[in-house]
Amino acid sequence: MxxxxxxxxxxxxxxxxxxxxxxxxxxxxxxxxxxxxxxxxxxxxxxxxxxxxxxxxxxxxxxxxxxxxxxxxxxxxxxxxxxxxxxxxxxxxxxxxxxxxxxxxxxxxxxxxxGDHSGVDAVRAELPGFLDRIGAWRGTWIEDKGRAVAVHTRRTENPEAAFEALRDPLNELAASHGLIVEPGRLVLELRPPGMxxxxxxxxxxxxxxxxxxxxxxxxxxxxxxxxxxxxxxxxxxxxxxxxxxxxxxxxxxxxxxxxxxxxxxxxxxxxxxxxxxxxxx
Known part of the structure; x- marks a missing residue:
């Protein structure tokens, strides 16, 4: 090598x-x-x-x-x-x-x-309707990760633009349930703070x-x-x-x-x- x-x-x-x-x-x-x-x-x-x-x-x-x-x-x-x-x-x-x-x-x-976090359970239930209401780009999809919920934009027509459009709304949603948003490669993950x-x-x-x-x-x-x-x-x-x-x-x-x-x-x-x-x- x-x-x-x-x-x-x-x-x-x-x-x-x-x-x-x-x-x-x-x-x-x-x-x-x-x-x-x-x-x-x-x-x-x-x-x-x-x-x-x-x-x-x-x-x-x-x-x-x-x-x-x-x-x-x-x-x-x-x-x-x-x-x-x-x-x-x-x-x-x-x-x-x-x-x-x-x-x-x-x-x-x-x-x-x-253990679980109640905010993740709340976001998991709310997120599909939330994305529909804010007009999330077609191809946006949700991944349930157990102790977190992730929103992906890789499959949209313009992944970077879809990603940026979701940043502020998802930060507001996360904060309302005591969560934070962890950005990644064309993914925004809503999860508990502290780790x-x-x-x-x-x-x-x-x-x-x-x-x-x-x-x-x-x-x-x-x-x-x-x-x-x-x-x-x-x-x-x-x-x-x-x-x-x-x-x-x-x-x-x-x-x-x-x-x-x-x-x-x-x-x-x-x-x-x-x-x-x-x-x-």
């Missing part, structure tokens, strides 16, 4: 990679799912991990302190779509779903949840007693995790920020700008994981 994948353009990234490789038994790899381990597809229910993702993780994980997948999806769905259960080498994998409100551990094979990928990642790194961290993501929701790593670097924890992005023009420019490494979508993430496994030998 090409060693250039382990070359960072930033001083923080170089420091993070050096610490990661020097002391892998205390290193943590944390990864987003959609767009990072799994290619983005028009129908989220059709998303599956890249064919090389699980083998690469299984090669790398035994060298590390911990590996986690952090996603807005329900934890059980991410496990199923990722094919993570029962894989030799991934016996200590953790999947943090719904931005950390759910947790699946490979050790037990069970999902633990923080995001940054909160989930920081808590998991404390639990794992991490000596270094590598986080990879591709979307606006990953900015919170990037922020957590940046704060922790300021406190002395080496970290590497990876953007899964050069294959798609939809990746937020801010994510690219704040990354230490930019790789070519899920295939690039797989190549990076394999390069790390090769380096650790």
């Amino acid at each position: 090409s060693s250039h994948l382990l070359t960072s353009s930033t001083s923080d990234g170089k420091e993070g990679l050096a610490a990661f490789l020097a002391n892998p038994e205390r290193a943590v790899v944390a990864l987003d799912f959609d767009g990072t381990l799994a290619p983005i597809v028009p129908d989220p229910e059709s998303a599956r991990a890249h064919p090389g993702a699980v083998p690469a993780l299984a090669r790398l994980a035994p060298h590390l302190g911990a590996v986690a997948v952090i996603t807005g999806r329900p934890a059980g769905v991410a496990v199923r779509y990722g094919g993570f259960a029962g894989v030799p080498g991934l016996e200590r994998l953790v999947v943090l779903g719904h931005y950390g409100a759910e947790r699946w551990d490979a050790v037990s094979g069970e999902v633990k949840s923080a 995001d990928k940054g909160v989930a990642l920081a808590a998991y790194l404390r639990e794992a007693d991490a000596g270094s961290v590598l986080y990879a993501g591709d979307d606006l929701g990953d900015l919170a995790a990037f922020g957590a790593v940046e704060r922790l670097r300021g406190e002395g924890l080496p970290g590497v920020l990876v953007c899964s992005g050069t294959a798609s023009g939809e990746v937020p420019p801010e994510l690219v700008a704040r990354s230490d490494l930019v790789v070519d979508g899920p295939q690039g993430v797989v190549d990076l994981l394999n390069a790390l496994a090769d380096a650790l030998g």
